Amino acid sequence: MKIILTGATGVLGSHIMYDILENFITNNIEGKLFLITRNKGKVTAKERINELLSSNYTPKFLLDKGVDKLNQYLEIIDTDLAALQDSFSEKIKGAYFIHSAGYVNLSTDENQKDKIFNENAAITKAIFKMFSPFIKKFIYISTAFSSGARKGLIGNDFHNLDFKLEHRNAYENAKFHSEEFVIQQCKELNLPYQILRPSVIGGKMLSNENRYFIPKYMVxxxxxxxxxxxxxxxxxxxxxxxxxxxxxxxNIIPVDYVAKVIVNTFEREDIQQLNIVHNESxxxxxxxxxxxxxxxxxxxxxxxxxxxxxxxxxxxxxxxxxxxxxxxxxxxxxxxEYDTTLLNSILEIPxxxxxxxxxxxxxxxxxxxxxxxx
Structure with missing residues (x-):
């Protein structure tokens, strides 16, 4: 199995990475996880990932395996590649692409609007166009708030409604726009897709290990x-x-729950849109x-x-x-509130x-x- 992941150094992406690695090891899967990760100053992409794999907040299961063992499953993708070289494109052919990277900014300032759009929608379009010829499925991690300001019960489908959504800020609008782009492009290319939407992400709750941990405090x-x-x-x-x-x-949902739902869902062909949310706000x-x-x-x-x-x-x-x-x-x-019937059947909501x-x-x-x- 081959998986490409963006945002592995982020709040949610790091936990998706942890769960994919644990899944590979536990189930003896011959897998390769490609991480689209940049250098940060003098710190290389590999050093950033290794820090995530060897810290006091790394899941103990992975920590016990050691960085060298975990790196056997990993390969870094340089996003600055102008075009994918033939040798590299062959490596990722047939991969699942999980696009978790994003720029969470709830600002209502007009001067922030373009930056928020570009860091979400524009980058999503560029990544999709670069990788879509080689992958087998595109999984876009959006937000439950791409639905905008709504009342009543909200279902999983945001794109076949008989009314126009009212977004509260540029972030919600950019994420919804990205969803529309992914759906339209995937339909034209006959490429399978998923839109997975967590609500506000809170600290870990599924086990007592590093309980309530979250690497960045938002909302x-x-x-x-x-x-x-x-x-x-x-x-x-x-x-x-x-x-x-x-x-x-x-609506608040623990980060480790979101990651596990994504890893348990991305292969499913029967799910195209799913809100990963709590059953009660x-x-x-x-x-x-x-x-x-x-x-x-x-x-x-x-x-x-x-x-x-x-x-x-x-x-x-x-x-x-x-x-x-x-x-x-x-x-x-x-x-x-959200209809969580399908979600709860995948993994019980804590x-x-x-x-x-x-x-x-x-x-x-x-x-x-x-x-x-x-």
């Missing part, structure tokens, strides 16, 4: 990070008002209360969404002019309750919200 973690450091710096906590719809929830008001309790910021209140919003103090202004303005569209969206949500935040706080950048 709800950013709110916790902001108020964690604010609580430490300020003797007097200024009141912050949060505009939140009381019925709205945030976590209530935002409850989540806010748990976050603020854990980080030690008690002076806040929940208000109804309003267009007229004059900041009452410095902290409120700092929050809303930084992460707050990008998170607000999600905090005030209509309530929705329970996410107040205790486990708090433990995700606590893990991040104990790590001082420091990202791991490989």
């Amino acid at each position: 709800f973690y950013l709110m916790a990070k902001f108020f964690h450091f604010t609580a430490q710096r300020k003797d007097q906590q200024e009141n912050v008002r949060f505009a939140i719809s009381e019925e709205t929830g945030l 976590f209530n935002l008001v409850k989540g806010l209360q748990l976050i603020m309790k854990e980080v030690g910021y008690s002076n806040f209140s929940v208000i109804q969404n309003t267009l007229d919003f004059d900041y009452k103090n410095t902290i409120e202004k700092l929050y809303y002019e930084s992460i707050g303005k990008h998170l607000k569209p999600y905090l005030t969206s209509a309530a929705n 329970k996410l309750d107040a205790e486990s949500f708090t433990n995700m935040i606590r893990y991040a706080r104990l790590q001082n919200f420091k990202d791991i950048n490989v």
Whole structure:
């Protein structure tokens, strides 16, 4: 079996890499995993991957095998190749292509729009055009939020709807545009495809090994990070008002669950679109209360969404002019849930309750919200 993976140094991509390697070894699969990975400064692509395979957060199963053993299954692809050489194209012929790399940025700033689009849609198009002549299937890792602001029950098919989707930011729009491109091109080429869409990714939950670990803190973690450091710096906590719809929830799914679903699904011919999401979104008001309790910021209140919003103090202004303005569209969206019947039949969705949500935040706080950048 041959698999090409992008984004192996990222939050989700690294866990996909771990699970593919474990699958190769456990099931005695003669496999080769090709990683599209760049150098980072003076650190080579191979050194970056080796760090992921030999760290204190590497799964113990792989750590025990050792880097040399794991590297027998790996080969680095140089993305700067102007064209695939004949010898190399023969190596990857018939491979599954899992495109996990992406640029997660929920910014609503107009000057960020082009960068967000190019880092997602434009790169996806370039990669697809380069590799599509050689591969047997293209698996695109999108986001459940490419559906935009919707209410009610959301199914797995985002591309045969009788209404137009309303995207909240350039990131959602770029991911949906990429999905449309992949579907259209694959149909024209008669190339099998899958669109797999995780929701907001949280820390690991499937085992006690490195439980709640996640290498980078995004979305709800950013709110916790902001108020964690604010609580430490300020003797007097200024009141912050949060505009939140009381019925709205945030759909959070553990990173190790997402990776395992992808590895268990990418060969299936009967699945073209799948949302990898929790069966129940976590209530935002409850989540806010748990976050603020854990980080030690008690002076806040929940208000109804309003267009007229004059900041009452410095902290409120700092929050809303930084992460707050990008998170607000999600905090005030209509309530929705996802149909997880198919997903749950692939792998049972882990329970996410107040205790486990708090433990995700606590893990991040104990790590001082420091990202791991490989």
